[in-house]
Each structure stands twice: as C-alpha cells, then as structure tokens.
Amino acid sequence: METIEAALDTVLHLPARRRIIVIGDIEEPPGSQGPIYKELGRRLAEVADSVLFIGGKTNFARLKAGMIPEGLPREAIHSLRNQPHAIADFLAGELRRDDLVLLKGRSTQHLERVALILSGKDVACSAQVCPWRHDCATCPLL
Secondary structure, rough: HHHHHHHHHHHHOOOOOOEEEEOOOOOOOOOOHHHHHHHHHHHHHHHOOEEEEOOHEEEEHHHHHHHHHHOOOOHHHEEEOOHHHHHHHHHHHHOOOOOEEEOOOOOOOOHHHHHHHHHHOOOOOOOOOOOOOOOHHHOOOO
C-alpha cells in the first residue's frame, strides 16, 4: 500500500491534462481486502480522471464502491484482465497529448509490458501472472 500511496501522491503533483491510472491487484494487502480496496477506490477518485483496473471482479467491485461515491464517473472506470496487448490497445485508443499514465500493480502482473508495447517494442509474452522477479525488458520470454 505504501508504494501505491507514494505513486498516487507523485501523480497528483505532476502536470497533466488527464491522469489515467492503470492499477492492478494490491500485493500482500494488510488485513481485510474489502475495506482496503474501497479506500483505494476513494483515493483513486481524488487523483485520477480515468481508472483501468487489472484484476478480478470482486476487487473491481470493491474499488468502484470507493470511486463512485467520490464522484469518479462510471464511464471513467474500466476493468480488463491482465493481457498486456489488450491493455495497450485500450490505452492507445484513450491517450491524448499531455495525458499522464501510471502503471501500478503486483510484481507478478508485470504491467511494465504495457509500457514496452506502447513504446513500440515487440512483446510476445502474454502471461497473466508471472512468478519471475526480473525486469520484463530483459526477460528472454519477452
């Protein structure tokens, strides 16, 4: 949670026309997940103009329960499975000049593959969860 909070604080203070947050599951959430995801949703609504959640339906519902009451419009809240090409395609259709995108998820989700795809790299890996703890850019399976 500390790294998520630090990332959101940073995004909040960076200049951007729109802030798009791509967020995955929380790694090792402390305590009951329901309240944690709802509080994260509330925090996301303070920072983001648009949120794309990469994870399961239950946690997505919990996030929405925090975002919607805080005023983030339903049409700005999206969910996808952890499929890097689908995420990159979604973002490519959304992104405009001066938008800021934060990619933040569990280490096993390897969301950095999305950044590699958007920067023009050929990414063959489509694993939804990867146990390897290394940089995707140097992975032989990329």
